[in-house]
Amino acid sequence: MSKVYRTALDEDILLSIEKPERYLGNELNTVKKDKTKIDIRFAMAFPDVYEIGMSHLGIQILYSMFNRREDTWCERVYSPWVDLDRIMREKHIPLFALESQDPVREFDFLGITLQYELCYTNVLQLIDLTGMPLHAEDRLYENKGAAASSGDSLQEAKLGEMPIVIGGGPCAYNPEPIADFFDMFYIGEGETVYDQLLDLYKRCKKAGATRREFLLRAAQIEGIYVPMFYTPAYNEDGTLKTFTPDPEHPELPKRIRKQAEADLSTAPYIDRPLVPYMRVTQDRVVLEIMRGCIRGCRFCQAGMIYRPNRVKDVDVLKKQAERLLELSGQDEITLSSLSSSDYPCLQELVTYLIDEFGKKQVNIALPSLRIDAFSLDVMSKVQDVNKSSLTFAPEAGSQRLRDVINKGLTEEDILHGAGEAFRGGWNKVKLYFMLGQPTETEEDRKDIAHLAQKIADVYYEIPKEARSGKCTISISTSFFVPKPFTPFQWAVMYDPGDYLGFASTVNHEVREMKNHKSIRYNWHEAYVTVLEGLFARGDRRVAKTIESAYRHGALFDAWSEYWDWSRWTAAMSDTGLNLAFYTKRQRREDELFPWDFIDCGVTKKFLLDEWHRATHDGTVTPNCRENCNACGAMKYGCGICYDMADGKPVPRKNHYQEWAKAQEKIKAEKKAQFEAEKEARTAEYEAFREAARAEAEEGAKA
Template sequence: MRKLALSDEILLKIEKPARYIGNEVNSVNKDVNKVDVRFAMCFPDVYEIGMSHLGIQILYDMLNQREDTYCERVYSPWIDLDKIMREEKIPLFTLESQRPVKECDFLGITLQYEMCYTNILQVLELSLIPLLAADRDEDCPVVIGGGPCAYNPEPLADFFDLFYIGEGETSYFALLDLYKEMKEAGRTRREFLEAAAGIPGIYVPSLYHVTYNEDGTIKEFAPNKEGIPATVEKQVVMNVTDTYYPSAPVVPYIKVTQDRVVLEIQRGCIRGCRFCQAGMLYRPTRERDIDMLKKYAYEMLKNTGHEEISLSSLSSSDYSKLEELVTYLIDEFGQKGVNISLPSLRIDAFSLDVMSKVQDVRKSSLTFAPEAGSQRMRNVINKGLTEEDILSGAFQAFKGGWNKVKLYFMLGLPGETEEDIRDIARLADKIARSYYEIPKEERNGKCQITVSTSFFVPKPFTPFQWVRMNTMEEFLEKARIVNREVKDQLNRKSIKYNWHEAEVTILEGLLARGDRRVGKAILKAYENGALYDAWSETFHFEYWTSAFEETGVDLAFYTDRERSADEILPWDFISIGVTKQFLLREWERSKSEEVTKNCRAGCSGCGAAVYKGGVCLEDKN
């Protein structure tokens, strides 16, 4: 084994060399010759993004607690170093030992965002690992995919040896134990993969076959041989208090996206927004015990030196002991200069009161996510938020001293009309008006409202997984309607409008709901030069359109088409606990603009509450 540390000459040529040198505070150092399993944990994006990912920090800490395992980190090299590594024939290496990734036993890749798919191929190629799983031999690491995009693994099926479906704290140790056992017995790579398919939550694509109907839809998806499970079940940790969590996370040398301590207060969400994939995937809701959170807050701040702590969850306002936790953090750390960040809060008096305690209201802006401009559309998507809630929350915020508000909406939602679209601008204007209802002497300068619209992408395992996606032209026309309507509002000078890139959205839609046939287009796009597609400055849509033409992949088939309720979807072989019957029921309720109660108000029978022996929040209360 040889170290591949970059020379001083190369480090002086590239942007932010600290991305590649390792040896950060709290990083783990082990003797590679004294472990049985080497695991390279990869986030296929630049270091600053990957270092901000909590999931990798948890798994890194968990795997390194095993004496027989060394978990190291690897990220996508930025384009400057990518070029040098290819020219100098330097293979990709791990940060900790600075040794080739290819020498590891496993390469685990987090699938967080569809637009990172070409970066996965970059990581494999720079690691000298064949891009196609079928071409790998006994000397290659086992390539594992996990994370939210693994819930439709099919577009990436050709590139991965296996996928881990669910939360990493559950089945990873069983997988490593099996690997050690079979390695010592001299078993082959193929034999290991076949045995791994029997571990709950493990999906091995090569052990399944797909056939198609004449119209291009899936005819059959089934195992190739007996003993391979027809359904792969998501793995969840029901007790999130007594499980793994890093008390000493790695501290980067340079500023990263989330440059703070992250304290995960709960998993799951009670709200049931019909567009939200995370809200369905991470059910049921599981809270961490407050004493555990207090302990880890103290230890993480002490072990990192960070001056900010962020409370992480899909809906922080719904954590039952949020006020007690925030009060503790203020009392314990406020005088020590520690800031408290509270993302994912709802618009209500309680949340505003909490935020006023932890933020300098004269410097910070408030972020609201109404998602839709009209009440009708908020009912369609089951947002559970009325216009009265929004305007009242905004007014209370303005009275509390805030004057900057960011509003997030979606365009292209199912059933949307032009009036619904115009209502985005009108709602922003009503919020601005509420600011000017406050006496002038009580205001904090001018009102600043930033309206941002993303374009809606239907995702697997949501009630909208069957719906037709808008075309690029439809998206852009809807953005133009909002833009014109904003300019027609009374308070237009107080409103700024931004919208997302339609080309990126269309591509995300293809990759989100694609099947195995899409893999050849991903490979061809990468060969055409596609890389860092999540970054505006490096995204080239023409690489993809050319790839579709060369491979015969029909973009419209995957995006501009409504699926029937009885169509076999590429991800139907995965069970997430939430039943297909529930998702279909919610799809129908959306068409009639019916609101479904949140989990605390009453169980809606989604199936996740009793999955893996859990109980419904309603039953607990």
């Protein structure tokens, strides 16, 4: 026995850093292969600390998918935490992959998932720690640095000498601010063309192709974007003029088409779940029930880029739940989707999970569901009512603004749901809002406080004897960041000081409320918001600012304890970046955006129509189930865009006029019903109080 355990880090390093478990790669169900029998070594990286990265579902799916291939070994990489980062730089320890503990520099691919903009400096950290040049262009040559000093001619690098750096995930929908650092991006869902890409790589490597030759051929795979072959040109005012593929290569596509997996039920899912030893953020079995969203919230990028909405078969999910729980030994399972309440078989699935696994003491963690009779019933079964809280995400305080953002949640829905919950024993409510949205006024902001008070009213209306103490209403606001491929991609942002002013308005108004002692308010960082705004809609020129900030020491920007705005202001001034150009400028409706070369299914015309509806009169757009609004995603030939008729998919139709008419009626009915219920309840409470008074008087007499 006495096996030799090789770790990339020495024992004394492992014992002197925080949480050495992050770097061992010995989690249960990790895949180990014989590297001599492997053609492709893939390092899949999440540019944040282990606990966050291990919680990410997408990586686990791709990890299983890649490792199903006999010729490929996919391993994991996370950002070394600040303590180890320092040691690695001091001792020249290169970035290593967890499973083999081998340097990533020896791999064929370094895949980096881009889940949020604030990880960009961590992306640079990962590439930098491998020992590779940061810029993709510099990785094309064997002797880039040496040639510059000696005057020798540049030698084209062969494929396989350094890993191909490939990015993916939601931030890849505007890859331009980090385009210089990546050899390629995979736009869309990983299930579709990765096999094609890996096969091509294998062929090219065997044939002795250069790195450039491979990139050129990869660029012709649908969904693969190789930034170095595309050149932006700018107008005098700084806006984008043209964005063109290298004219010497007419085979390059002009637009990159987003990839979408048509059938989630048969698509690869997690084979053997990785089970970490240390506590990670999402330490449970995750079932992906649905992709995409039927609701068209106008601020939401996920709601647009993951269209069309596709559901996974409920029987497949039941089997996966059982298998994953058995293989992991986890004591909790949760559902993943953008809006679980819209999953057609939710009731069946949740009932199954509770019946089947509840008795095995498996906790069913419910994602934020729409509050209705069903969800309250389920929640009372799986959680302690006294401890848990209800969550609403109205996103805006007034109905007017909720219509502008197309958030199909009405005040009646919230008050009705809260009332039901209060009578069911709950007394904690969480409310999420965004500040700084298009057309937002001071009144809209104050309405956030008013809505909280209305909820408090619903609670304190209940006779004292029938409620459990005080209620707590927590309001949380973030600041709105306009994202590419949303109707709000044309919106302007504000200065950090403005944002704090918005929050202060809410704060003051909350204090004016009758039940302000029951209302708590907290708001997010304003400077971080502005930076996110810069990255979200930035162009290729932003790259040098990111690189400069990284050189100034910026890292883990998503972590408030390491976030330092001064590094970014220094970087902006060093690189001459005009922040207001990217955040506060009113974009023209016909402006060419840096991300317009990506075809994400949803058309720019649809987005612009939605922008007009939002800003002109706040007309609500129906969700995909109610009506097809012809957004463009139907061309993917799957999901909600098709009805089944006689076993055949039939494209859904746009019948907006009828929908709008019917909607008025439904709204009126809902309102009337709500009022009637309220009246009935008031009478009931009065009777209750009357009875209590009478009883007290009786008691006093006696």
